Amino acid sequence: MIAKTEEDFNGLKEIGKICGEIRDELVQRAKPGITTKELDEIAEEMFAKAGAQSAPKGEYDFPGYTCISVNEEVAHGIPGKRVIQEGDLVNIDVSGSRNGYFADTGISIVVGKGDEILQKICDVVKEAFDAGLKKAKPGSKKSALGKAVHNVAKQHGLTVIKNLTGHGVGRSIHEAPDHIFNYYSRWDDEILKEGMVIAFEPFISTLEEEVFQSEDGWTFLTDESFVAQYEHTIILTKEGPVITTL
Secondary structure (H helix, E strand, O other), rough: OOOOOOHHHHHHHHHHHHHHHHHHHHHHOOOOEEHHHHHHHHHHHHHHHHOOOEEHHHOOOOOOEEEEEEOOOOOOOOOOOOOOOOOEEEEEEEEEEOOOEEEEEEEEEOOOOOOOHHHHHHHHHHHHHHHOOOOOOOEOOHHHHHHHHHHHHHHHEEEEEEEOEEEEOOOOOEEEEEOOOOOOOOOOOOOOOEEEEEEEEEEEEEEOOOEOOOOOOOOOOOOOEEEEEEEEEHHHHOOOOOOOOO
């Protein structure tokens, strides 16, 4: 969507704050011994208390209120009986709506003490996000964000996932622009507009550049790579990007 009015900005910030608070609570509660279903139930309660709705459940009938992915699971992991262990790489992705406005946010974390490479990709994906954020302004080419992300990955001897992308958001959970790549594509020369609302979500990988879908029809997996994601919902303005999900 293109945010134009004060009502738009306030509505986007309101749901962004709710999703950000749920994300942060789940990060704090992601300790060894808890199941992904138990984390999701916390999100269910927080959505209800805030008078908001889970976007994956409400829009796609996803079997959970949030997407929680562990280790080989990269995205859209279904909350269930899986017990989080010390050293696991866990991705928590929260998206929701309230009063017709949507927000989408996610973060990958290492639970307790894990392999150094896991913490590295979590640190690098945040660095890649920050690099892309500097390009997120009206008048820039959308491809500049992906170029910035890929450059950071290469600097650290890592790569990106090419078949998962950011997207437009605002009045629905997925809308135009359909994709924001994690790499540079010369034909992707769309110009970013004032007020455009995007979910910017780099994915940094240790090796593989593509994910594949699990037999469950939802979860995206890798064969032999670890992947970290970092995502916020952003409103593009001439004064700089407004992150609604901090």
